[in-house]
Amino acid sequence: DQQVKQNSPSLSVQEGRISILNCDYTNSMFDYFLWYKKYPAEGPTFLISISSIKDKNEDGRFTVFLNKSAKHLSLHIVPSQPGDSAVYFCAAKDYGGATNKLIFGTGTLLAVQP
C-alpha cells in the first residue's frame, strides 16, 4: 500500500525551462511534506518542505505547491539547470501523530538537457 505516489518514473526537460514533478498521497493525516534530491552513489538530501497550513513555499528556483483537497503536491524548478539532474523523492508525515515516520514515494528521475 503506497501512501505516497510519484506516478512519473522519469522526466526530461530542456535547460532553462520549467520542471514540474508531481506527488500524490492517500493519508489525510499527513500534514508535513518534503522533497529530497538524490544524486547517484549519494544519500538523499533535503530540498524544500511545506506544512499543511500553507499552499505554497518558495526557495530560490524551487517552489512547492500543496493542494490538500486533491491530496496532491508538486515541485516546480525554474529555470532548470543541468545540475538539477537527479532523482527527486516526495515524502510526507503525520507531524502530530504518535510516530515520527517519514513516508517516501518511489522517486522521479529528472534529466535536464543542456
Add this chain to the structure above:
Amino acid sequence: DAGVIQSPRHEVTEMGQEVTLRCKPISGHNSLFWYRQTMMRGLELLIYFNNNVPIDDSGMPEDRFSAKMPNASFSTLKIQPSEPRDSAVYFCASSIRTGTNEKLFFGSGTQLSVL
C-alpha cells in the same frame, strides 16, 4: 560535522550468509532511521529509533532482519540469512526535531548484492 556515516559502502555476499550494516548518526541527533531503496518501492522505512529505543519496526520485511542501537552513536542492521531479494541500497538517516522543521540527514548508503 562528518554527517551520517555508513559502512561498508558496498557488500557482496552469497545467499545464506549473515550481513551486518553499520551506521553512525550525526552527534546530537536523537532519532535514527533505516531505509531500503528499491526500484519498485522507492525508499521504504524499515525501522526507526528514538533515543536508542526502537519505536516502529513494522517495515522490517521478516524475521531475518534485525536492528539494534546499543548507544546514541551506533546502530546496526543485520540480515541473517541473506537472500537475493534483499539486494538493494540500504540507507541510514538521523534527525533532531527543532520546532516544526525536522529534516532527515542521510548517509551515503550501503549497496548490498546477495548472489
